[in-house]
Amino acid sequence: MNRWYVQAESVSHHLSSPVLRHTSLKPSYACIKSIRAYFASIPRPVKDEELIFVGDRLLTDVVMANRMSRRAPPSPSNPFDSSTEKNLSHDFDELTRPARVGPLAVWTEGLWKRENLLLRALERGMLKGAERWVLKPQEIAWRDSLQHRFVKPIPVVEEVAKEGAASSSASASSPSPPPSAPASNTPNTPSGAKKSIWSRFVPADAQDSAKSASSFRKIVALAKPERKPLGTAIGLLMVSSAVSMSVPFTIGKLIDFFTTSDPQIPFGLSLGQASALLLLLFTTGAVANAGRAMLMRLSGQRIVARLRERTYEASLRQEVEFVEKGEGDVLSRLSVDSSIVGESVTQNLSDGLRSIVMASAGLGAMFYISPTLTLLMLTVVPPVSLGAVFYGRYLKKLSNRTQEALGDMTKVAQESLSALRTVQAFNAAGQEQEKFHQKVGTVLTLARKEAIASGIFFGATGWSGNVTLLALLGYGGTLVSKGAISVGDLTSLLLYTVYVGSGLQMLTSFFASIMRGIGAGVRIFDLLDRQPAIPPDAGVEVDPSRRGPIRFEHVWFEYPSRRSVQILKDLNLEVAMGESVAIVGASGSGKSSINALLMRYYDPVKGKVTFDGQDIREFNSSSWRNIIGVVPQDPILFTGTIASNIAYGNPNATREQIEAAAREANCEFVWGMPHGFDTEIGRASLSGGQRQRLAIARALLKKPVILALDEATSSLDATSEHRVNDAIDKILRARQTTCLIVAHRLSTIARAERIVVLEGGCITETGTYRQLVNKEDSRFRHLMAAQLNAAAGESLHGGLAMPSSAPPKVEATPAEQEHRA
Structure with missing residues (x-):
């Protein structure tokens, strides 16, 4: 073996x-x-x-x-x-x-x-x-x-x-x-x-059939919470359908009443009594139909709402890579697919039951009136039914492709609209329109195929129905002339034929809609059943009071979407409790990936990341992230008040705690706004420096054990950078939080107690700011040469940076002096 x-x-x-x-x-x-x-x-x-x-x-x-x-x-x-x-x-x-x-x-x-x-x-x-x-x-x-x-x-x-x-x-x-x-x-x-x-x-067909059957069962299961209203609606449907199916019989009897020499009304009723009874019957049918429509519509909306909530919840549980790679597709499942599935459970189900009742009752009445004419009419049913099966299967496949195309189209629109400033800055509206036009063209091509298939199918069924009516009229007229049936009976039979044909056509549409719903359901249930690569609820809870060092032990990492690129290679790094470490390196060296691994957005391919000696993969990822504060390079603000944005990670925080965190993060600009912390803001309502300071306040409000700063000052002007760095200084001086600082700016790097230099996914050197900058062959000096030269030029020449082949040596920074003390 x-x-x-x-x-x-x-x-x-x-x-x-x-x-x-x-x-x-x-x-x-x-x-x-x-x-x-x-x-x-x-x-x-x-x-x-x-x-x-x-x-x-x-x-x-x-x-x-x-x-x-x-x-x-x-x-x-x-x-x-x-x-x-x-x-x-x-x-x-x-x-x-x-x-x-x-x-x-x-x-x-x-x-x-x-x-x-x-x-x-x-x-x-x-x-x-x-x-x-x-x-x-x-x-x-x-x-x-x-x-x-x-x-x-x-x-x-x-x-x-x-x-x-x-x-x-x-x-x-x-x-x-x-x-x-x-x-x-x-x-x-x-x-x-x-x-x-x-x-x-x-065989692939057997697999597809099994999956469709599973999707159909899950769709039906969605209706369980609505059993009572749906059951009532079905009862009202039976009442309204029974009233509707009595109309042809009534019309036939009325024709016989007015065309015969000895008219008789059933049950010995007078004409007025019969008219009043029919009026009451039709009113009852109308009320039942209205109740059925309202109950079905309300149940459908509740089913769609629950399905969207479950889909959104499942999306938020997935790993970052999955959602970011298919954001438009997820949005399409939330909006379009959910509506299709909801309609399949309620409205389409109602129409399907109604069509079955109409066809069954109509056939029964037709057999009662004339079995011969009924058998003649039924000759058209087998080919129409066979066509309906093929049409429904084709529609299901087409629906899957259409929903995927809609997801791609949504993704393109969302990307361009969310980056509208960049699109306009580069005059790229034309090429974005062309990209969107191509995606819309794909959707249109699929819609055209569906329209052609629908036209052919419904045209064929309409033609066969009309031919059947013509044959019934011709043969039925012969029977009337022979006295086998009355004119009223023939009229009733022809009307029942229309009802049965309408019922069969509705049943065909119902089958096609169910196939479309199954196709959409497969996409939704794929997401609902998907197990995230990093489950948010699995593992042990992390005690918020727990403290300890962070270690990266022989970590290898590559992004799932770029397996051909090794980001981190056998990385070994230890950050002591309360220590601040700046991670420095050229773009693409793996700096931000360290924070991504720390946050468990991804897991290492090899090796492990530990906290207080325990692999963080053993922790519940939600509770693990609760003890980490994050300040990204481009902070995201959500629509709402400034207070709600600061309290995003701690919604139960009091106003005093929110204001204290804002004060600690140097958010003094908030007090100058007309409504203060109740000021409504959006994604881009504030400047970059203001957003960064709000992000720091948001992180501090969590009272994090670990703080991850990812290029927090890289895109700020000098004034904003100074204020953000002042806020960072307050955190570092407290020495109560372990800080990992990913930075390019010298002003931010110099505040850390230790600097780690990455190159090609490996640590090339580590040490204090003074040690690295005074080392002649330091890789850090090479990376920071331009900024060190600029700093020396400004101090010696009134702000004019003078070129130098070797950066100047410096004494220990205030952070290092305080650390040594």
Whole structure:
């Protein structure tokens, strides 16, 4: 077995968390999670062959895990069994479904049409049992042509083959690796075959059907809280439908009453009594219909409101990377998809039930009047029903694509409108309009397809209905002339035909709307069911009074969206309790990533971040962030009062606490405003320096154990910078808060007790400000040369910066002197 595990390990080595280990197999969900993380990291845009290659690799891992699971009995080390195979198949479909657009469609539609020689080589190795996996020269050349596109090399499988050959003599006495599945179950696929290897396990259609059924069940479950109003509405629907279905019968009897020589009214009623009874009956139907419409509409709105709240809550629980990468798509699910799903549960359900009642009651009445004419009418039902099924399925697929296109369109609009000043500053309105025009064009193309399909379908059903009416009129007229039925009966039957046709048409629309709702529901439930990579509620609570050092221990990090770029490499950093450390480096060196890891926006790829000796991944991330105050480079202010913005992280703070925090952060400008702390502000109502000081006040109000400053003064003028630095000084002098300061400005850096210099994701030097700036070959002096020269020039030449080849040496800063004291 071990040789097979080693072989599988070589296949999975490029994943951040390997699918298989030497001693055990991971559960299927862990397998899929690992693959999903790698799949999401592939940068866009990339070429078709790259995507197909990645797809083949992912497929390889899943198939390998599946086949190996069949070779060992289920046990704690091998959790796979026959029932788990279906879950694995479903998970893989979940993994690839969002990517089945654009270039990846090439892979999903025709895996075997491309030169996926590496996958075929693996398949040979799996299908031929003990035969070792040896690549042909052509396969090696193809693999090497793609080698440079991945940071981590593709496993050198020929080395595994050599290892197997070298160990063959040693393994002769030991049991050989278990053979593959029987050849009858896993036949070789010819190189020219179009059949996907994955279709051997579960056909894609079956997977789509299972997912649609699951989405439909979840949509129906949304109506449970509205059982009483919906039940009442359905009862009123039955009443109004019964009244409506009595109209054709009544009209037929009235015609017979006025056209026969011996008119009779049922139940021995007079004409006036019958008219009054009909008026009461129709009024009852109208009232029932009005009640039904109101109850359905109100229930639908409540369902949509709850669904939007759940979707928004699920969005806020996701990791930062997921939401920032698909912000427009999340907004589309919140607005458009939620409305479609809500209508599917209420209005469409009401229309569907109404159409079923109309069609059923109408058919019953028609059979009562004339079975012959009814059977003639029913000849049109099978082709119309078949067309409705195909139309509904097509509409469901089209709906999915339309919602995704709407999400892309929303994303483009939101990006440009949120950066309107930049758009106008660069006169880029034209190119933004062009980008939006392309996205709108995609939506319009899909809408055009839907309009064409709807026109064809409803035109065909309308034509078939009219032809049916003409046939009924012709044959019914013959029956009337023979005295088989009366004129009133024929009229009633024709009206019931219209009712039944209308009911069937409504049923078709209901089916199409349900398909659209299922398509939208899949997108919403994907988000609701998604487990965030960093769960906000999992882990132990952090005691707010807890204190201790922060350590970055052998941390490696890369952003999920840029797996090809290593941001931090084997980083080791310790920040003592109450210490202030400035992190300095060129742009892209990984400074802000340290704060991102500290806040657990991301987790390290390798290594760990600890607080008081405990890995922060063991903490509840919500409670962990409660003890951290953050001042970002570009603080965000929310619509509301100044007081509510300062109290954003502590909504229960008193006015005295808010004012104290503002005073500590040098927010003296607030007292000069007309309404003081009750002044209404928006996202860009204040200057950069004012926003920064409010952000500091917001952070201080939390009384944080740790304070993370990320370029807090990088975009401020000299006056604002001085005031913000004064506020930072107050925090540092108190020495009650551990501070990590990411900065470029010398005035901010010099206030820290210790400076850490990053370069290429590694720490190149560390020390106090005086130590680094007085060191001749210091990397810090090189980075700060321009600012040090400017500072020296201003002091010696009345503000004129004089160039110098070597920055001046300086004495200890006040912060260092105070620290030593």
